[in-house]
Amino acid sequence: MRSPGLLRWLSLPLVSLFASCGPAAPEAPAEAPVAVQEAALTELLSNGGFNNGTTAPWWNNASTQSYVESNQWRVDVAANTANAWDAIVGQSGLTLVSGRAYTLAFTARATATITARVTVQQDAAPYATTLTQTFTLDGTSRRFTFPFTSSLSTGVGQVTFQLGGRANAVTVRLDDVSLTTESGSTGSGPVAMTSGFYVDPNSNPAVWVRANGGDGRASRINASIASKPMARWFGNWSGDITQAVSSFVGAADAADKLPVLVAYNIPGRDCGSHSGGGAGSADAYRSWISAFAAGLGNRPAVVIIEPDALAQLDCLPNDSERQTRLGLLRYASEQFRDRAPNTWAYMDGGNARWIGADTTAQRLESAGARNVRGFSLNVSNFYSASESATFGNAVNAALSSRYGYTRQFVVDTSRNGNGSNGEWCNPGGRKLGTPSQTGGGAEMLLWVKVPGDSDGNCGIAPGTPAGQFSPDLANRLIDGT
Template sequence: MRIPLTRHRLAMAALVACLGAATTGAAVVATTGTAWASAPSTGRALTPGTRFYVNPDSEAAHQAVTDLLHRDFPGAAAMAKLATWPEATWFTQGTPAQVKDQVRTLVRHAAAQRAVPVLVAYDIPLRDCSQYSAGGAQSDADYQAWIAAFASGLGDGKAVVILEPDALANLPSDCGPTTDPTGAISAARIADIRYAIGVLEAHPGTSVYLDAGHSQWHAVGDMAARLIQAGVAQTQGFFLNVSNFEPTGQVDEYGTWVSECVWFATLGPDWAAGHTDWCASQYYSAAAPNDGAPGNSVSPSDPSTWHWTDAWYAQNAGTPPVAQLTHFVVDTSRNGQGHWAPAPGTYSGDPQVWCNPPGRGMGVRPTASTGVPLVDAYLYVKTIGESDGQCNRGIAGGTVDPEYGIVDPAAGAWWPAQAHTLAQNANPPLTVNPNLF
């Protein structure tokens, strides 16, 4: 049961005060205006001074109060710290009228904080290949009505929209050989994304980012081709690592290659036009000797070999004009300890390394001051403490997750133990947001 909001705010005020932060006990409010400057491409780029909206009624905030009432003081302190950091708000269902109202309310709350909200639109038909996060609109027409209403709720306020996680990295044609044998459903998916871009980008304060998976999934050229087809040139850029665990440095490097590949095939040399398939990737580079000797080919699991991919871009793309390169954002909510792999031989089937991996931790705090030229922001997109689904590590007929000895909560359900683990293992260590008050 949730603690009533007034009581929750008072308890949160006491907790944060005990952590050494000055507070008045009111809702979380920022103290300086949001910086928002023009980008060469769209005029909507985030500047280093941008601050993001903090939800005073978050799951972490409620968990802090619950822990306090149960006299779990270390847990309460950890959740209180987590509650001071901005996280994205997910919109996953509802009628057009409902989502419009919900988006408008969030934008209004963010404006009161003088902060920028990060919204996740997640209602595409055949979402998640009908697996753990199954759902979404029942038809393309329903989706387009829903996303048009979502966009209408934005108004002219500042906002970042993470448009449909996995929508491009997990096209219907990727779901299995019988899901989309003709490619018609995937074509409709692309059309839905392009429609969404149009209605969202009609709002001058909105920056839209498209799905580009992560560094251990699609090859660079494959992902670049999907982004181009979906209309990335009409957006602020793409997003990476949502709900995943790949290390920030590796994701940054992958994203830079994707951006360079998009440029290479669209604005680069005439001979490269349309050829994302020529781009080097985390799996292969023609610049490497590829002679079988150790270190002489690119390995996705060995970033020390990725210099061969860098070499290919240096040789074939040179130094593209910075203003022509696509920017991106990275989800660092759970990648502080990197990805997880069980000991060899632990599981005979798919160990589901993406699904509630044990021992993970929060990563780099949300910021638009990344120090990486093409990275607009590090964000907490996945809600920290929500389950990925009921994992069974590939054990046929199994329902219990052997890593935890329980049936995991359903996808999207709040899991206090997971939230505490991610906070405890945060890298860098979790602190109160110094820019909160």
């Protein structure tokens, strides 16, 4: 482990909205809380408060006119701009470091209700972006905050506000524009505290390879799957959860690597389907998830919180049980925020074709997503990274519009190399996706589902229970058959 990480904040009240149910897939496989100190921040932008009466070094293009009015940046946007980037303002000359955590924040309003876009990107070809967020403005001044981890290392970075794409003229006012990062280190958060993702030596594929060295498939499975970083799933099979979590993150910490963990023990898990089970009561779950967070301590980690628990709200029989589940997820978010300061936790948000983006955003808010780093998508499913990223951005647009904040998201790419054929339970013709990495259209692409572990007694593995490793499934994922 390298340096200490980020401060967590805030929880919010309950909202309930419900839609359809769907599948999940499990994997079989105490430290005291520590005090957190807020790190000193370095401001990367100049003249973000516009207090000197000038706009420099901010720039604008020909479709905009800008000047300072009442210590705010007034931007008059011309009519008849076809694209968002046709009316653009920004600041250039920024240095960005890949893997470092940043926060972009600003206050804004407009003379009409509009949707605008903000980016952090390269100021030169290929103009790669590390943050792209849409947000909605109207006559009410609002504060917008967008945390992100840079996927770029560049000395020619820039922040842009893209305000075009409409027939009518509009005036936008911006103030207190800020891009900050922690001082005194090469980064912050668990990514910067470690030197890559942790390869689990006791994953189901690794255990199978060690036990079946004479099998002709073993070398392929080792090279393509067992030697890659992937998540470890924890549930009611894990025994002493504090010890199990602590042992796993301790081994990763000793190797200076970042472990990925999945908490999968919500009562009524998977609506009683292939991966059914979970804690026996709400009180049992609260004890379990608190002990899980305690096992992390101050060591760096990534945690995926309860795959499918939000998307499956409708499978619960009544509103009382749905409210209970939302409360348990919110409690989980608070435990990770308060007890695991160097963990980035992500509340699961389903997948791109399950629950709509606006409903997903409302459920995330109800479950305490603002307490944690962000949300996860496509866990144990097959949708492409690009489709998942489009959905993630739509969820963030809804979060921004409804609640004035957005969150980072991660995408499970373990089995999405061929995309989805519409089936979720051991479908044929699927393929391994991009191995775990930062960036790639999301904050991270991760192998959350363990490739080769069955989704249940279904599809091309009708005799393999959920969470059990199948070398045939693994081999077919390698070949895409």
